[in-house]
Amino acid sequence: MNKGVKFLIISMTIVIILLAAGLYLFYQRSLESAEDEPSVDVIVANSLEIPELTTNLASNHFIRIAFTIQTDSKKAKEELEKRDFQVNNTIIKQLSGMEAEDLEGTEGKIKLEELLKSAFNSLLDEGKVEQVYITSAIIQ
Known part of the structure; x- marks a missing residue:
């Protein structure tokens, strides 16, 4: 060659x-x-459902809304379950300062999810909140 x-x-x-x-x-x-x-099974196992809440908004409207909070561990989920009264209080406080227009569209809902995620993380001693999901919302 x-x-x-x-x-x-x-x-x-x-x-x-x-x-x-x-x-x-x-x-x-x-x-x-x-x-x-994480697999969907792990996500579900580490998630906490917040049943539908009804509260007034700052704009003389009211909202019925439910959430699922995804945490990074079972311990974080268990802690949030124990702090359910604080979780509900945080949600009501955030919503009562908002107007119906603040929650319109995708951007408004994403902003609320991020605000709640930050607030819930400040409550936790162990673990953290990965994501807050709005599972239903009706503004009247």
Whole structure:
């Protein structure tokens, strides 16, 4: 074989090995990131449902609203369950200072979820709130 053919074969072999190594690393990282995400069963087990509350808004409207609070651990969920009176109080306080227009659309609801998440995290001694979900809302 001449030098050009040998060089081409060696080069192609090196390229194939590098591609295989790159694909292997990409596959391993994607598996690791999938393992970091909790399964839906874990999310449900660490979530606390807040039954529907009714309260007045600052704009002479009232709201009926329910939440699910996702925590990062069973201990955080259990602590929030024990602090249910504080959780309800926090929700009512936040809502009573808002007007109906503040809760319109996606942005208003996301803002409320973030405000409540921050407030609930300040209540917790162990763990943290990962996400607050509005599960139903009616403004009248």
